[in-house]
Amino acid sequence: MATKTKVLKDFKTTEDIEVPKDSIGQIIGQDEAVEVIKKAAIRRRHVLLIGEPGTGKSMLGLALAEMLPKEKLVDIVAFPNPNDENEPLIRTVPAGTGRDLIMRSKIESMGAMNNQNIILFILAIVSMIAPWWIRNKYNSDIMFTAFFLGGLIFLAMVVMIINFSKKMNNKVQTPKVVVDNFDKKKTQFYDATGSHAGALLGDVLHDPFQSGGLGTPANERIVAGLIHKANMGVLFFDEISTLRPDTQQELLTALQEKKYPITGQSERSAGAMVRTEPVPCNFILVAAGNLETIKDLHPALRSRIRGYGYEVYMNETMLDTPENRFKIAQFIAQEVKKDGKIPHFDKGAVELIIEEAKKRASRKGHLTLRLRDLGGIVRAAGDMALEQNDKYVTKDHILKAKTYARPLEQQLADKMIERKKEYEIIITKGNVIGRVNGLAVMGTAGLLSGIILPIEASVSLGKEKSTIVATGKLGEIAKEAITNVFAIIKKIFGEDKENFDIHVQFLQTYEGVEGDSASIAVATSIISALKDIPVKQNGAMTGSLSVRGDVLPIGGVSAKIEAAIDSELEFVIVPKSNMQDIVLPKEKLNRIKIIPVETITDVLENILDWKNHKNLLQNVKKLTQSSKK
Numbered sequence: 001m002a003t004k005t006k007v008l009k010d011f012k013t014t015e016d017i018e019v020p021k022d023s024i025g026q027i028i029g030q031d032e033a034v035e036v037i038k039k040a041a042i043r044r045r046h047v048l049l050i051g052e053p054g055t056g057k058s059m060l061g062l063a064l065a066e067m068l069p070k071e072k073l074v075d076i077v078a079f080p081n082p083n084d085e086n087e088p089l090i091r092t093v094p095a096g097t098g099r100d101l102i103m104r105s106k107i108e109s110m111g112a113m114n115n116q117n118i119i120l121f122i123l124a125i126v127s128m129i130a131p132w133w134i135r136n137k138y139n140s141d142i143m144f145t146a147f148f149l150g151g152l153i154f155l156a157m158v159v160m161i162i163n164f165s166k167k168m169n170n171k172v173q174t175p176k177v178v179v180d181n182f183d184k185k186k187t188q189f190y191d192a193t194g195s196h197a198g199a200l201l202g203d204v205l206h207d208p209f210q211s212g213g214l215g216t217p218a219n220e221r222i223v224a225g226l227i228h229k230a231n232m233g234v235l236f237f238d239e240i241s242t243l244r245p246d247t248q249q250e251l252l253t254a255l256q257e258k259k260y261p262i263t264g265q266s267e268r269s270a271g272a273m274v275r276t277e278p279v280p281c282n283f284i285l286v287a288a289g290n291l292e293t294i295k296d297l298h299p300a301l302r303s304r305i306r307g308y309g310y311e312v313y314m315n316e317t318m319l320d321t322p323e324n325r326f327k328i329a330q331f332i333a334q335e336v337k338k339d340g341k342i343p344h345f346d347k348g349a350v351e352l353i354i355e356e357a358k359k360r361a362s363r364k365g366h367l368t369l370r371l372r373d374l375g376g377i378v379r380a381a382g383d384m385a386l387e388q389n390d391k392y393v394t395k396d397h398i399l400k401a402k403t404y405a406r407p408l409e410q411q412l413a414d415k416m417i418e419r420k421k422e423y424e425i426i427i428t429k430g431n432v433i434g435r436v437n438g439l440a441v442m443g444t445a446g447l448l449s450g451i452i453l454p455i456e457a458s459v460s461l462g463k464e465k466s467t468i469v470a471t472g473k474l475g476e477i478a479k480e481a482i483t484n485v486f487a488i489i490k491k492i493f494g495e496d497k498e499n500f501d502i503h504v505q506f507l508q509t510y511e512g513v514e515g516d517s518a519s520i521a522v523a524t525s526i527i528s529a530l531k532d533i534p535v536k537q538n539g540a541m542t543g544s545l546s547v548r549g550d551v552l553p554i555g556g557v558s559a560k561i562e563a564a565i566d567s568e569l570e571f572v573i574v575p576k577s578n579m580q581d582i583v584l585p586k587e588k589l590n591r592i593k594i595i596p597v598e599t600i601t602d603v604l605e606n607i608l609d610w611k612n613h614k615n616l617l618q619n620v621k622k623l624t625q626s627s628k629k
Contacts, residue, residue, distance in 0.1 A: 007322040008347065013392055014333040015344040023063035026334050027056050028327045029318035029369045034060070036310045040284065041067035046255070046305045049288040051314025054372030058191065061236035061286035065189035068284070071232040073188075076179035076279060077101060078219040088219035090277040095184065098177035105174040178224040178262075178279070179231065188233025188283075192226045195237075197247045201225040201254070202262035202279070204271030218274045222262050227254050230283040240287040241296035248298035251285075255304055258282040285309075317366035320358060324367055328354050331371055335378045342382025345393040352398045353377065355585070359558055362448065364580035380405035426452050428569055431534035431609045434458055438506075438521035439542040439563060439572070441556035448556040450563025452540060453518060454507040457525035459500050487547050488523055488600060489530070502526055517554035519545035520573070520603050527604060531616060534609040539595075540564045541573035541607060549600045553577040558584055565592050573597055573606055 011017055020026050027034055033049065037060050040047050047064070049057040075098030079089040093101060131145075181188075192200055202225030207216050226235060237243075243251070254260040259278035264271025287297075287305060294302070305311070318324050329350045336344050345353070356377060360368040368374070380401035385393045426437065438453035504522055520543040528535045542560050544552040554560075557578040564572040565588055574582075576596035582589075597603050601621055610617045 006326045008325055008329060008350065010326070011329065011347070013344045013346050014329060014336060014350065017330055017333040019330070019334050019337050023059055023066055026330075027059055027063060028331050028371060029315055029324065029367075030056050030060065033312045033314060034063075036312050037064050038067065040064055040310060041069075044068075044284055046285045046309030047287070048302065048305045048309070048311045049286065049314060050291060050293065050312070051288075052290060052316055052370060054370040055314040055316065056369070056371065057286075057288040057314060058236060058238065061191075061234055061288070062189055064284065064286060065187050065234040068187040068234065070185075070187060073181040073184060073232060074179075074280070075099075075177055075181055076224065076228060076231070077175045078178050078222045078276060079175045080217050080219045085218050086274045088222060088274070088276045090279050092280060095181035098180055099182055102175055102177055174220075176220050176222065178222050179228050188230050189236065190226045190230045190233070191236045191238075192230075193236070193238040194242070195226060197244070197250075198223075198265040199226060200243075200247065201250055201260065201265070202228055204262065204264040204269070204274040206264075206266070206269040206271055208270075219276075221271060221274070222276060224262065224279070225260075225281075227251070227260060227281040227283060228262070228279050231280050233283055234286055235283045236286045236288070238288045239293060240289055241293040245298055248301050252298065252301045252304055254281050255285060255301075255308075315369050317361045317363055317368055320361075320365050320367050325354050328357055328367060328374075331374070332378055335375050336382065339379060339382065341386065342379060343385050343390065343392055345378075345381075348395045349381065349393045349398055352395050355583075356398075356402075359583040361583070362556060362558060362581060364583070376405050377401055426454055426567060427537040428567060430537050432537055433532055433534050434525050434529035435537070436521045436525040436528070436535050436607070437537065437540035437564075437567075437569065438518045439540050439560035440518065441559050448559040450556065450559035450561070452563055452567050453521070455504065455518065455521050455525050456507060457502060457504045457522070457529040459502050459526070459529045461500055488545060488549055489526055500530070502529075517542050517544055517556075517560075519543065520551055520597075520600060523600055524603060524607055528608060531613065533613050533616070536607055536609055538569055539571040539573065539607060540567075540569050541603065543573070543575045543578075543597065543603070545600060551575045551597050551599060551603065553581075557581050561592065561594065562588065571595055571606075573603055 024034060024037070033056075036047065039045065041064050047060075049060060051057060073095035074092040075095055077091050077093060077098050079091060081087050081089050203223045204218070205216075205221040205223060207221060240248075250260070257278070259280050259282075261276045261278050263275040264273070266272060285305065289297075318327075332345050332350055332353060336342055353374060354367070357367040357374060360370065360373065377398065381393050381397040384397040384400050384404075388397075390397070427435065428437075434457045436455045438455045440451050440453040441448040442451060504525065506518075521541050523545055524535060524541065527533070540560075540563075542554055542557065544554050546552055553575045557574055558581065561572055561574070561582060562584060569592065571593040573595045574597070576598050579594075579596050582594070595606050597606065604620065605617065608617075
C-alpha cells in the first residue's frame, strides 16, 4: 500500500507534525546524499560532502554514525614498556573493563606499599620503647641515651622512607586508559572540525621533571587523538582543507593502516621522545567543505576517499512541490523541538517561511536548502512570540523577526543606500547624460542583498586607437566585461571613425564589484556619453551582455529588484530570461515596473530619453537587426 504524500493541509500547526527520531529522517532535500550515506553505513565507506554551508553536511555525518552496525567497542590501554620507556605498549580490552584494570593495578601497588609501611611503623614503635626497656633492665643511663638517640635516627629514617614511598606510589607505573568507552552503547561520532594536529592525531604531554626519579611515566602522559577516540565510529571534519598538508598526510596514513601511533607533536617537548605502539583507529571519515576545499585538499587523501568511498555534491535547492513544502514545515517542527523553548508555528507562519525559502532559492519553482539560514528566522520569530506570550508563532512575528534577523550584508546595504541617497550619489529623478543606476549584490548565495551601483561615463577624443579606462574596486570578471562592452559599441556605431577615450567610473564602490551583471549599465552609460543622449534616472538595470549584443541572465535578480524598490525607483530593466527567477511579495512588485529585455537595443530604447534623437534610435535598430542576419 502506497504511503500518502503529506501536504500543508494535513496540519494546523507544526505541533501536529511528527518529527522523525533518527537523524536520517530529518534530512531535507538531499535524497541522493541520503542514499550514499546508507550505502556507506553498510560497507563502512568514507564520504566527501561538497556544498554550501547550512545544507545538512554535519547531519549526514551524524546519521551515518547512527546507522552503523553496533560494533563491539573496546577500551584502549597504554602499559609501561619495561624494555623501552619511550615506547609504551598498547592493548585493547572490552569496553568498560579498562577502568577495572587500572583500579586493580592501583590497589595491588597500594597494598604492597601499605604492608611495607605497617612493618616500618611497628619497627618505629619498637625503637621508641626499646630505650626504656634497656634502662629498666640494665639500669644504665648511657645505654638508655644511646638507644634513645638511635631510635630517633631510626624514626627519622622511617618518616623519610614513608614520604618517599608516597612519591613512588604516585608514580607507580600503572596502565592508563587512553580511550575509555565505559557505559557507551552507541557508535562513536566525533566532530573534529578546526582541531589542531595534537587533538586530531594524539599527543604526549610535556614532562618538566625528566630526571631524579620525579618524572611521570611515558604511558601516563599519552593523550589519545580524535582519530583514536572515533575507533569503530565516525570522524566528521568540516572544511578539511584547513588542515596543514603534513597533517592531511598523517590522516591519510591513519585511514590506510587503520592504526596510528601517538607521539609528541612539539619538537621542543619531552613528549617528542615518546612514540607508542600503533593505536587502533578504524574509523569512517566524513569530510566536508565547499568547492574551494577540493583545490586545497591533499590529492592522495582525496584519492583515498574516492577510491574507498563516495563523493557527493549537496543540493542547494529542491523543486517547489506540495510534498517539498511540507518538508519545510517538517524542518520548522524540527527546529522548534531542538530549541526546546520557542512555540510552534501556525500554518500562516509556515507559509511565510516557505515564501522566504522560495526567495532565497533565487530560482523559479525551487525552494532553498540552506536551511541553517532559515533556522535563524525560525528562532528569531519564536523569540518574538515568547516576548508577547503568544501560544503560536504567526505571520506578524516572522515579519518582525526578518527585520531583526537581517544578515550583516543586508544591514550594510541598507546603510549604503541611505547614505548614497543622502549625499545625492544615487539620483532617482530627472535625466542625466552618461549616468546610469546599475544594480549589484552583496553576500553569498541564499543571503544576497541588493545595492544601487551608480555608474558614470565620459568620452573625449583620443590621439591613437580608442581605449576604455574603468575606475573603482573591480574584480577580474567585471574588468573583462567592460572590455567586451567596447566591442558592442563598435558594432552598433561602426560608422564612427574618430578615435576616442572612454572613462567609466563606478561611484564609491568600496564594497567591490565582481561579475558581469553591470555590462548593460556600462554600455548604456558609454553610449549616452558618446551620443549626448540623456539617461532616465528613475530607473535601474542589471544584465550581462554578449559580444553579439544579447542580454544574458544574471544572479540575485530578486535582491537587485528589492534594492531598486527600496530606493524608490519607478522601473527596473532585467534580462527576459531572469523573469522566472523573480520571487518577491506582490505588494512589493506592485511598487515598481519590471521591463524584460533581450538585446542591448531593447535596453537603450527603454532607458534613454530619445525625445530629440528619434532618428538615431531608428538607425540603431536597423544596425542591430542587420548584424543578426
